[in-house]
Amino acid sequence: MRIAELSRRSGVAVATIKYYLREGVLPPGERTSPNQASYDDTHVHRLRLVRALVDVGGLPIAAVRDVLETVDAPDPAVGKTLGTVQLAVFRSPPPTDDPARAAAEEAVATLIDTLGWNCPPDHPAAQALVGVLVTAGSLGHERLVEVLPRYAAACAAVAESDLDYLDGAASLDERLESVVVGIVLGDSALAALRRLAQVNEALKRYPEP
Amino acid sequence: MRIAELSRRSGVAVATIKYYLREGVLPPGERTSPNQASYDDTHVHRLRLVRALVDVGGLPIAAVRDVLETVDAPDPAVGKTLGTVQLAVFRSPPPTDDPARAAAEEAVATLIDTLGWNCPPDHPAAQALVGVLVTAGSLGHERLVEVLPRYAAACAAVAESDLDYLDGAASLDERLESVVVGIVLGDSALAALRRLAQVNEALKRYPEP
Numbered sequence: 476m477r478i479a480e481l482s483r484r485s486g487v488a489v490a491t492i493k494y495y496l497r498e499g500v501l502p503p504g505e506r507t508s509p510n511q512a513s514y515d516d517t518h519v520h521r522l523r524l525v526r527a528l529v530d531v532g533g534l535p536i537a538a539v540r541d542v543l544e545t546v547d548a549p550d551p552a553v554g555k556t557l558g559t560v561q562l563a564v565f566r567s568p569p570p571t572d573d574p575a576r577a578a579a580e581e582a583v584a585t586l587i588d589t590l591g592w593n594c595p596p597d598h599p600a601a602q603a604l605v606g607v608l609v610t611a612g613s614l615g616h617e618r619l620v621e622v623l624p625r626y627a628a629a630c631a632a633v634a635e636s637d638l639d640y641l642d643g644a645a646s647l648d649e650r651l652e653s654v655v656v657g658i659v660l661g662d663s664a665l666a667a668l669r670r671l672a673q674v675n676e677a678l679k680r681y682p683e684p
Numbered sequence: 685m686r687i688a689e690l691s692r693r694s695g696v697a698v699a700t701i702k703y704y705l706r707e708g709v710l711p712p713g714e715r716t717s718p719n720q721a722s723y724d725d726t727h728v729h730r731l732r733l734v735r736a737l738v739d740v741g742g743l744p745i746a747a748v749r750d751v752l753e754t755v756d757a758p759d760p761a762v763g764k765t766l767g768t769v770q771l772a773v774f775r776s777p778p779p780t781d782d783p784a785r786a787a788a789e790e791a792v793a794t795l796i797d798t799l800g801w802n803c804p805p806d807h808p809a810a811q812a813l814v815g816v817l818v819t820a821g822s823l824g825h826e827r828l829v830e831v832l833p834r835y836a837a838a839c840a841a842v843a844e845s846d847l848d849y850l851d852g853a854a855s856l857d858e859r860l861e862s863v864v865v866g867i868v869l870g871d872s873a874l875a876a877l878r879r880l881a882q883v884n885e886a887l888k889r890y891p892e893p
Contacts, residue, residue, distance in 0.1 A: 520823070520824075523819075523822045523823050524823060526819075527819045527822075527823060530819075531815070531816060531819055533742070587880065590884075592880060592881065592883075592884040593883070593884050593887045593888070594880045594883040594884050594887075598879070598880060598883065599879075600875075600876040600877075600879035600880050600883075601876070601880060603872065603875075603876040604873060604876040604877065604880075606740070606872075607740060607869050607872045607873045607876065610732075610735075610736045610739075610740055610869060611736075611865060611869050613732045613736075614729070614732055614733060614736060614861070614865055615729075615858075616861075616862070616865045616869070618849075618852065619849075619865065619866075619869060619870075619873070621849075622845050622846075622848075622849055622870070622873075623873065623877070625841060625842070625844075625845040626842060626845065626870075626873060626874055626877050627877050627881070628841065629838035629839070629841045629842045629845075629874075630838070630874065630877040630878045630880075630881040631881045631884075631885075632834060632837065632838045633834070633835060633838045633878055633881065634878060634881035634882045634884070634885040635834075635885055636831050636834040636835065636838075637831075637878075637882055637885070638882070638885045638886060638889055639831075640827075640828075640830075640831055642889075643827065649824075652823070652825075653825070656820060656823055656825045656828065657828075660816050660819060660820050660825070660828060661828075661831070661835075661878075662875060662878075663812065663815075663816045664813060664816045664828070664831075664832065664835060665835055665838075665839065665874065665878070666809075666812075666871060667809040667810070667812040667813040667816065668809075668813065668832070668835050668836050668839040669839045669842055669843060669846075669870075669871075669874070670807070670808075670809035671796065671801060671803045671807060671809050671810060671813075671839075672801065672836070672839040672840045672842065672843035673843045673846055673847070674801075674802070674803040674807065674809075675799075675801040675802050675803050675840075675843070676840075676843040676844055676846070676847045677847060678802045678803075679802070680847055680851075
């Protein structure tokens with residue numbers, strides 16, 4: 476199909492498609508003349524994936540490129556692919572030199588240790604958690620650290636479900652894409668469900684008159 | 685203190701402080717001369733709160749203003765304040781006219797019904813969840829809907845912890861700020877813990893050689 480048809484079928488404007496081609500997040504079509512190329516269903520699917528990462532995941536285009544490079548040239552080890560995608564989609568808060576950082580690092584290391592989780596304390600997510608505690612402390616909300624064990628228990632159940640989702644993929648290709656879809660769409664789904672659960676819990680505790 | 689001292693103590697550049705004053709997210713200082721104003725500790729604290737919302741929460745300045753207006757002129761009903769902050773900090777995916785939307789709406793309504801949650805099906809978070817399912821379906825990941833009950837169970841536990849956190853606030857002021865801190869920093873903490881739990885679960889299932 477020509478680019479106009481690709482635009483119609485994917486719902487993405489022609490100018491945006493051209494931008495994605497220049498940025499390398501959409502593979503070029505098959506050239507049929509010096510000024511024309513032909514696209515197929517894989518392009519439609521890829522455009523939908525890019526839009527999911529941009530619109531739902533809020534990823535900048537460079538992160539989208541990193542994620543798609545991993546999907547296109549996968550490491551056979553699922554754990555490694557998961558790690559690469561995690562890094563690409565993870566927005567770390569800016570690092571700080573706060574003197575409170577050492578105490579927060581200690582708190583996070585203790586938490587991981589208590590949970591018995593097998594993950595390096597210098598993992599970007601652990602560092603992000605340290606950043607959250609530093610920020611909370613700077614606002615006088617040191618007690619935020621107390622909710623972490625309950626959050627962690629909930630996240631362990633979520634992660635089990637996440638890995639079951641990967642294991643349920645029919646093919647390697649689908650499995651790799653499941654990592655991306657699961658992480659990005661899963662974050663949005665979780666945030667939405669947390670809001671709904673908060674509404675439910677608030678109404679339970681403080682019934683409206 | 686003068687603006688230079690406020691900048692030093694908060695770690696926020698003078699130009700940025702002036703921008704926040706213009707945008708109305710930082711209350712003006714007490715004017716001491718036509719070109720000078722004096723600031724106090726409440727300004728330092730407010731600047732830290734603004735930075736938390738911007739840096740950790742990723743909120744645009746207009747959303748920060750909405751959130752702070754609620755904190756400054758609170759509704760005595762905690763549930764209402766929670767709702768306003770939820771709306772302000774919640775990034776909804778763009779609405780779609782996808783024909784698959786009706787099926788996704790049905791799936792979300794059924795989920796909420798099965799859970800017995802007391803929350804309106806037209807709540808923005810429910811609509812966001814519908815959007816996630818539509819996007820997943822457009823990528824051939826219809827089966828994402830199957831993870832939602834397990835996610836929801838985890839979120840119910842998280843929401844209980846969230847409301848306990850609010851109930852633990854010492855004063856009304858602290859309680860209102862807890863809503864903001866809890867939602868924004870809590871989202872980041874959850875995302876980080878989910879990543880760490882995924883690493884742990886992946887290493888458990890696929891041990892590295």
